[in-house]
Amino acid sequence: MVTGVSRYLGARVASRLAGDPRVERVIGLDPHDPPPALAGLLDDVELIHADARAAVGVIAELGAEAIVHLAVAGAPDSQHGGRAAMKEQNVIGTMQLLAAAQGASRLRKLVVRSSTAAYGASFRDPAVFTEDTEPRAVPRGSFARDILDIEGYVRGFRRRRPGVAATVLRFAPLISSTADTTLTRYFSQPFVPTVLGRDARLQFVHVDDALEILHRSVVEDHPGTFNVAGAGVLMLSQAVRRAGRVSVALPEGTLSSVAAVARAVGVGQIGLDQIDLFVHGRVVDTTRLVEEFEFTPRSTETAFADFIAGHANGSSLTADRLAAAERAILDGIRRFRAAAAQESVDEADVEAEAGVGAGKRSG
Amino acid sequence: MSQDEFRRQLPGHGDFELPVEPPAPRLNGKRPVPEFTTPPVKPEPEPEQLETSDKPDTLDIWDQRVANGLAFLRRRLAGAYEVDDFGFDRELTETVFFPMLRVLYRDWFRTEVFGIENVASSGGGLIVGNHSGTLALDAMMLSVALNDQHPERRHLRLLGADLVFRVPFLSELARKSGATVACNPDAERLMSAGELVGVFPEGFKGIGKRFTDRYKLQRFGRGGFVAAALRTGTPIVPVAIVGAEEIYPILADFKPLARLLGMPYFPVTPTFPWLGPLGLVPLPSKWLIQFCPPIPTAHLVDSADDPMVVYNLADQVRETIQATLHSLLEKRPDPFGL
Numbered sequence: 001m002v003t004g005v006s007r008y009l010g011a012r013v014a015s016r017l018a019g020d021p022r023v024e025r026v027i028g029l030d031p032h033d034p035p036p037a038l039a040g041l042l043d044d045v046e047l048i049h050a051d052a053r054a055a056v057g058v059i060a061e062l063g064a065e066a067i068v069h070l071a072v073a074g075a076p077d078s079q080h081g082g083r084a085a086m087k088e089q090n091v092i093g094t095m096q097l098l099a100a101a102q103g104a105s106r107l108r109k110l111v112v113r114s115s116t117a118a119y120g121a122s123f124r125d126p127a128v129f130t131e132d133t134e135p136r137a138v139p140r141g142s143f144a145r146d147i148l149d150i151e152g153y154v155r156g157f158r159r160r161r162p163g164v165a166a167t168v169l170r171f172a173p174l175i176s177s178t179a180d181t182t183l184t185r186y187f188s189q190p191f192v193p194t195v196l197g198r199d200a201r202l203q204f205v206h207v208d209d210a211l212e213i214l215h216r217s218v219v220e221d222h223p224g225t226f227n228v229a230g231a232g233v234l235m236l237s238q239a240v241r242r243a244g245r246v247s248v249a250l251p252e253g254t255l256s257s258v259a260a261v262a263r264a265v266g267v268g269q270i271g272l273d274q275i276d277l278f279v280h281g282r283v284v285d286t287t288r289l290v291e292e293f294e295f296t297p298r299s300t301e302t303a304f305a306d307f308i309a310g311h312a313n314g315s316s317l318t319a320d321r322l323a324a325a326e327r328a329i330l331d332g333i334r335r336f337r338a339a340a341a342q343e344s345v346d347e348a349d350v351e352a353e354a355g356v357g358a359g360k361r362s363g
Numbered sequence: 364m365s366q367d368e369f370r371r372q373l374p375g376h377g378d379f380e381l382p383v384e385p386p387a388p389r390l391n392g393k394r395p396v397p398e399f400t401t402p403p404v405k406p407e408p409e410p411e412q413l414e415t416s417d418k419p420d421t422l423d424i425w426d427q428r429v430a431n432g433l434a435f436l437r438r439r440l441a442g443a444y445e446v447d448d449f450g451f452d453r454e455l456t457e458t459v460f461f462p463m464l465r466v467l468y469r470d471w472f473r474t475e476v477f478g479i480e481n482v483a484s485s486g487g488g489l490i491v492g493n494h495s496g497t498l499a500l501d502a503m504m505l506s507v508a509l510n511d512q513h514p515e516r517r518h519l520r521l522l523g524a525d526l527v528f529r530v531p532f533l534s535e536l537a538r539k540s541g542a543t544v545a546c547n548p549d550a551e552r553l554m555s556a557g558e559l560v561g562v563f564p565e566g567f568k569g570i571g572k573r574f575t576d577r578y579k580l581q582r583f584g585r586g587g588f589v590a591a592a593l594r595t596g597t598p599i600v601p602v603a604i605v606g607a608e609e610i611y612p613i614l615a616d617f618k619p620l621a622r623l624l625g626m627p628y629f630p631v632t633p634t635f636p637w638l639g640p641l642g643l644v645p646l647p648s649k650w651l652i653q654f655c656p657p658i659p660t661a662h663l664v665d666s667a668d669d670p671m672v673v674y675n676l677a678d679q680v681r682e683t684i685q686a687t688l689h690s691l692l693e694k695r696p697d698p699f700g701l
Contacts, residue, residue, distance in 0.1 A: 123534075124525045126548040127449045133548070197531025199538070201450045233446050241442030252531070283448050319441040326437045330430060 001064040003055075003097065004071030005045065006030040008179065009113070009207070011038040013068060013214050018044035022219050027062060029055060030071065051093060056100040059107070066109035066218050067101055069094065072150065074115075074143050075182050075269045083142060090146035098157045101164070110166045111217045112154050116203075116227065116284050117144035118170055121276040127201075130285045131170075131225045141273025165223040169213060172229035172284065173277075175303050176207035177310025182269045188311045192240045193258065193270075196249040200236045200281030203229040204304055209297035213289070222292050227284035230300035236278055243308050244315025252279060449549070450538035451520070460540050461507060467500070468507045471647050472606060473701065476512045478654035484515045487554040487597040488657070490561045491588060493580055493684050494569030496607035497630050499523075500645065501570075505561060505604065506540075508652050519561040520553050522546075522588075526567075526627070550591040560597075562588045564677070571628035574612035578605070578688050586677035593667035593676070598657035601680045603687035606650030609698045611635065648698045651691045655683050 002017065004010035005028030018026040026044065028034075031051040034042055048058060059067070072090050076083040094112075101107055119125065120135030121144070139145060151168060158166050173183045186192065205228050213228050240247040250258065252275065259270040290296050297303075308315075435458060438444055444454045468474050482488060490509075495501060506519040521537075522545035528534040543549045545562065553560050563569060568581040592599050613630045621629035635642030658679065666672040 123529045124544060124546065126546050126552075127543045128549070128552055130548070195531075197535060199450075199535045201446070201448070201538070233448050233450065234442075235446050235450065235452075238442040238444070238446065241440060281450070317440060319443065322437045322441050326433045329433060333426075333429065 001027045002068045003029045006032040006034040010070040011041045012211055014045045015041040016215050055097050059100045059104045063106040065106055068111045070113045072113050091149045094150045094153050098153050102160055107164055110164055112168050114151055114168050114170045115147050116170050116172050116282050118147045118151055121280040128283050128285050131288055141276050143273045165221050167217045167222050168225040170227050172203040172205045174207050174210055175204040175307045177306050179207045187243050190314045192245045192247045194247045194249050195255055195278045196251045198279050200278045201233045201283050202236055203283055203300045205229050206298050206303035216293055226289040227286050229284050229286050230297050230303045232299045232301050233283055234300055244318035449543045451541035452539040456540050464503050464507045468504050472650040474650040476508045476652045479512045481600055481654040481656050487557050488559045489592045489597050489599045490602055491680050492563055492602040492604055494563035494565040497570055497611035501604045501607035517559050520558045521561045547591050551595050554595040554597040564588055567627040577608035580681055580685050583677050583681050586673045589673045589676045590667050593660050593663050596661040596664045598659050600657045601655040601683040603653045603684050603691055605691040606648045609648035610645035649695055649700055651695055653687050653691055655687055
């Protein structure tokens with residue numbers, strides 16, 4: 001059973017699982033209709049229009065063996081009720097789903113989507129988080145707080161149902177040439193606002209790798225908590241430059257208020273979650289993931305390169321243009337130098353001629 | 364018998380010569396000791412040669428420099444550079460930060476480095492130093508010294524207080540130059556990756572002390588740096604830095620203002636805050652940096668949690684640094700001499 005199939009990641013996972021012969025039946029649970037773009041993916045998936053509150057009945061009725069909980073919203077969606085609905089879905093939804101799962105006797109596996117936001121944001125944080133790092137401060141962002149609550153419920157579930165293999169996957173921000181998330185929208189603007197005096201270290205994970213990991217955690221047994229991120233680091237400024245965008249640095253307070261106004265108007269979704277990320281940066285250690293899954297997600301750099309390839313329009317300072325400018329300047333210098341050399345040769349000729357003339361005259 | 368005759372009778376008088384004073388060893392600083400010998404005069408090249416061969420060469424050098432500069436600018440603007448997990452930007456550090464710091468290191472502080480061979484050419488190491496000088500210039504000079512003097516041009520990964528990472532701009536600069544927050548997970552990760560980690564256990568107590576307390580080591584915290592080194596089996600290299608105490612002599616600490624600004628201390632020096640920004644110019648003291656023989660810890664990996672072992676080792680490091688400071692101070696009678 002997969003929750004959150006009306007969303008991009010949920011739909012992709014459900015269709016992938018439906019295509020796997022090892023999985024008998026895939027049921028998608030979501031209160032909303034999938035958008036037409038994703039509906040094609042869900043042909044082999046049985047859809048149930050219900051939210052997590054109905055999950056109790058559904059899980060008991062169907063005798064689900066594995067639950068993939070992906071109905072975790074990253075940002076408040078004004079079309080579906082804003083922050084209140086987001087909290088309802090993330091926290092209350094998870095709580096009810098896990099309560100239902102606790103009573104399901106045939107359940108063997110639980111896979112929950114979490115985020116590296118679970119590490120919070122503090123100035124005393126270590127530079128690289130391992131799965132055992134505890135958050136030092138409660139984060140300001142609503143998504144990060146929801147993530148902490150969700151992980152708390154999963155811990156409780158693990159205690160009560162030790163027989164169920166619970167996998168918590170802490171994903172770095174997802175990115176690909178087609179994915180549409182808060183961060184991909186952020187990086188595809190022509191002018192990218194950043195925090196003045198801060199340059200965050202970012203990591204991304206490619207959507208295809210995230211799908212692979214989710215798939216493997218359903219068909220194989222990998223209990224535990226894992227960081228899912230591409231190796232390597234891009235600085236925020238570096239990422240903006242690689243995407244060929246122009247960054248506009250604003251003081252943190254100004255950026256928060258501008259973002260708040262933008263959200264109220266309905267453009268952009270930069271919230272405190274993103275600002276925290278841009279101030280503190282977030283890098284995780286994926287050694288445990290690579291060892292357990294025997295799968296290495298492509299590096300942050302490669303994943304981001306794929307994103308750039310899909311969002312070429314809107315970029316102004318691309319690498320090609322910079323290289324062309326460099327060549328133009330060097331050529332200009334060379335031409336100027338050649339002209340100067342030519343002039344001096346001409347002058348020398350004139351002088352030489354004059355000398356010869358003078359010599360002739362004196363002779 | 365005249366005096367001359369007597370002298371001639373003395374044995375070996377003919378081949379006796381005053382020993383020629385060996386030329387003063389040139390140390391790594393630019394002007395380490397007053398030079399006794401005149402430098403060998405370079406033979407002037409013929410003027411004709413100058414015009415024919417040297418001029419195109421200098422042009423080529425400038426061509427090269429312009430091309431390199433443009434390529435660097437292009438790489439920076441296109442984001443085509445590598446940054447490690449801690450945010451260390453090697454290219455930026457080597458091409459921008461170090462050349463600027465090297466001016467201070469060589470021309471302003473005339474730094475001399477001793478015992479660089481005590482720093483291993485590969486593998487992890489924990490460099491523990493004394494902290495002084497109001498602003499942490501000693502940490503920067505130590506990284507320049509290691510990059511300049513070490514045959515492998517090693518980079519020092521400094522561990523900074525979290526205050527450094529709270530301040531905008533400063534946090535960015537610190538991360539890009541390879542520093543990270545002083546915490547055990549980061550220190551252990553860097554050391555197990557074979558990096559040289561630099562730590563100043565005195566912290567703000569060291570750099571914020573009065574001028575009258577100069578070269579007196581402050582308390583060494585809880586010895587967390589020793590525990591981190593023990594856990595990874597990394598050798599500890601104590602280092603003594605002389606000279607940083609005189610750059611901004613703290614005459615008084617204006618505590619209420621410090622509390623108001625959220626700083627650990629507000630220094631009052633002979634020039635600051637009286638001269639405004641000019642007070643930030645450090646006094647040109649003479650710097651000596653001595654790396655002491657490494658203290659191996661590989662045999663103590665199991666006792667990283669033993670407070671007695673940790674405390675004794677921290678004490679040993681502290682004593683070594685203090686003793687080395689005294690011996691260096693004897694070498695340098697005049698703080699502002701050449």
